[in-house]
Amino acid sequence: MNLSPERDSERRLSGPVPFGATTSEVARSWERCEGDWKLDPSQRWKADVLSGAEFRHVSGRSVKLVQVAMPEMRRLFGLVQGLGLMALLADPDAMILARCIDETHEPLCRRLRLREGALWSESEAGTNGIGTVVRDCCPLFLGEGEHWRFCFSLLASYAVPIFDAQGIVAGAINLAAFSGNETRPAAPLVLDALMQAGRRIEEQLFRERYAGERVLTLGPADGCSSPLVSINDDGEITGATHAARKLTGWTDVTIGKHPHLLHELESGDALSFQKAEESVIRSALVLSKGNAVATARSLGISRATLYRKMKVMGLR
Numbered sequence: 001m002n003l004s005p006e007r008d009s010e011r012r013l014s015g016p017v018p019f020g021a022t023t024s025e026v027a028r029s030w031e032r033c034e035g036d037w038k039l040d041p042s043q044r045w046k047a048d049v050l051s052g053a054e055f056r057h058v059s060g061r062s063v064k065l066v067q068v069a070m071p072e073m074r075r076l077f078g079l080v081q082g083l084g085l086m087a088l089l090a091d092p093d094a095m096i097l098a099r100c101i102d103e104t105h106e107p108l109c110r111r112l113r114l115r116e117g118a119l120w121s122e123s124e125a126g127t128n129g130i131g132t133v134v135r136d137c138c139p140l141f142l143g144e145g146e147h148w149r150f151c152f153s154l155l156a157s158y159a160v161p162i163f164d165a166q167g168i169v170a171g172a173i174n175l176a177a178f179s180g181n182e183t184r185p186a187a188p189l190v191l192d193a194l195m196q197a198g199r200r201i202e203e204q205l206f207r208e209r210y211a212g213e214r215v216l217t218l219g220p221a222d223g224c225s226s227p228l229v230s231i232n233d234d235g236e237i238t239g240a241t242h243a244a245r246k247l248t249g250w251t252d253v254t255i256g257k258h259p260h261l262l263h264e265l266e267s268g269d270a271l272s273f274q275k276a277e278e279s280v281i282r283s284a285l286v287l288s289k290g291n292a293v294a295t296a297r298s299l300g301i302s303r304a305t306l307y308r309k310m311k312v313m314g315l316r
Contacts (some may be wrong), residue, residue: 024137026146029127033148038125044151045125047118050095055117063093065170066098068204069162071101072197073173076241079193080175088114088174094131097171108178112152125149129157129174135168137161137242139195139224141187144180154180154182158190160198160224165209166252167225167242173198185238202241206230210239214298216261216283218244222289225229227263227276237261245246247276262299278313281306285315 033039049059059066077087077100085108087100096118101109102209122131122148126148133140142157156177164170173194177183183190199221207215210230218227225243232238236258240250248264265277281299288294296306310316 023130025138025141026127026141026310029122029132029136032122033126037126039126039148041126041148042150045149047113047120047125049113050117050119052117058093058095059091059097059116059302061173062097063217064205064208065089065091065162065164065201065231068208069171069173069296070098073098074199076100076173076193078154080190081137083177083186083190084179085156085175085177085183085190086114088130088176089171090130090134090174091119091131091171092134092169093119094125094172095119105178114176121233126152128152129159129176130172133159133172133174134169135162137163137224138190139270140232141191143184143187154178156180156183156307158183158187158194160194162198163202163225163242165206167240167245170205173201195224199226202226203228206241210307212236214284214287216280218247218265218288219279229280231261231299233298235260235262235298235301237264250272260300262301277309278315281309281313281315 049138056297060271066089068268073087073089086102088096090096090225096114096116098116099114119166120128120130122128122135125131127142128147129140139160144298145153147153147155157174158178159172159174161169162171162173175190175194199251202225212316213230213232215228215230218229221227221243223243225241225248227243228241229237229244230239237255240259261280262277265273265280284295284299291308293303296303
């Protein structure tokens with residue numbers, strides 16, 4: 001397969017506009033490739049690959065991520081293998097940690113160095129699923145012609161970030177194909193499956209980090225992160241995911257003070273905070289199997305306060 005065909009002569013380094021681009025993330029990445037990284041799209045490139053000893057040292061920082069993510073990687077690969085997609089797991093520095101591939105992918109993976117220990121940062125490789133996603137922390141689809149370098153013009157790439165228990169990007173999952181736009185009709189489904197996988201990995205990392213504490217949701221998940229919080233027996237916040245922090249504006253400093261969850265939500269004037277409070281009470285009731293006394297105790301409030309809130313929210 002030829003991965004470096006002649007490209008449209010109108011594509012230039014000055015003011016590029018991604019061919020077929022559908023997201024502002026692709027456009028911003030192309031601008032960085034031109035303005036910040038000074039990359040020539042016509043220049044062929046191969047990823048640097050760490051030695052065995054270097055890889056073992058660097059990947060050691062992501063042992064927990066690999067342990068939690070690999071079952072999801074294998075499940076995803078089983079779902080998309082028929083579309084000619086491979087699954088790649090990367091760390092926050094865009095180094096490939098693990099992969100699930102079909103044996104027919106091996107020759108091209110060897111040529112492009114899509115293997116463990118390969119470094120795919122955006123500043124070196126240009127716009128690509130792994131490097132761009134760990135930098136921008138948002139889901140991304142790259143179809144034919146949307147990678148910065150011409151040599152990757154026929155690649156298709158679907159990628160989402162994975163966040164750790166402290167809301168920091170821990171890596172990315174990338175589904176890649178050598179078939180260009182053949183997978184484009186399935187792009188929404190593939191991205192949705194990826195985001196769900198990313199959220200499941202995040203939730204498991206979060207629950208393991210705050211084992212023994214109650215984990216409640218501030219509302220439905222929308223994107224690559226679920227808005228989860230952990231609270232202690234007094235109803236004080238001990239942890240929050242990326243989505244929860246983004247929704248509330250909480251920082252490590254805020255959480256470090258262990259504020260009371262419902263008091264924090266009550267202090268917010270936005271409608272989203274009211275919905276978050278209702279979601280917290282609903283999920284606490286579910287965890288307590290509808291027992292109001294246990295729910296009030298778990299939230300660190302009186303039973304009378306709980307009943308009052310439930311009445312306002314129309315909960316029985």
